[in-house]
Amino acid sequence: MSLGMENLRALVLNSTYEPLQFSTAKRALVLSLLGKAEVLEVDGFIVRTSVREYRLPTVIRLNRYIKMPRRSCVSFSKKNVFRRDNYTCQYCGGGLEMTIDHVIPRSVGGRSTWDNIVTACRKCNLKKGSRTPEEAGMKLLMRPKQPQFLFHSNISSIAPQSHVDSWTKYISNSDKVKAVTKL
Ligand SMILES: [Zn+2]
Incomplete structure (x- = not known):
């Protein structure tokens, strides 16, 4: 064979x-x-x-x-966040110019953790700014979690x-x- x-x-x-x-x-x-x-x-x-x-x-x-x-968990890194999210913007589902977005903005205490970081395209990231998704009227495709x-x-x-x-x-x-x- x-x-x-x-x-x-x-x-x-x-x-x-x-x-x-x-x-x-x-x-x-x-x-x-x-x-x-x-x-x-x-x-x-x-x-x-x-x-x-x-x-x-x-x-x-x-x-x-x-x-x-x-087993040991997947380590937290920007690259692994992208991989978890399939290199797809978690707001619009698009796939251009990926950035990292804090769901709860850092300015109000949002941390850099698996459940508060998502992949976002530049456009959505700019649109959202330092607001929560609710404040920005944007919806996450999925609730982020540690993979x-x-x-x-x-x-x-x-x-x-x-x-x-x-x-x-x-x-x-x-x-x-x-x-x-x-x-
Ligand atoms: Zn987007």
Whole structure:
């Protein structure tokens, strides 16, 4: 089953659809063939055995719930805030000239923490100024939280864009995920 596809990864979800980790796509296929997981997403990549061919999964969901140990949290940085928010303005959903916005402005005591910092495009940031979203008549797309799962750039950089797209569906907007990336 080696067709030079060792670098392909699959996102493994818990039975609750929470992201757990990345595994090799081949391992994900084996788990599904063993009946331990169901395949949620596939891509155009195929492996052949002498008997038949299989489409390599990009996302699988485990049939049994796995309890994950607590791991260290994602460190707070501007880059990780951008990654958490998918490089998308949390006010207008746009994606140009990203800046960091304090939801509760610093001038009234807003702190630089995961739950008070969001990605904002320059335009929205200027419009909001040093006001709260309510005062500015602006609405956040999501309540910001400390993420517990982020793509490591080394995973997305070696993955085909179609893989990254299928993973994003299960990772973005999931503010309750308790997982770590693991190669
Ligand atoms: Zn914006």
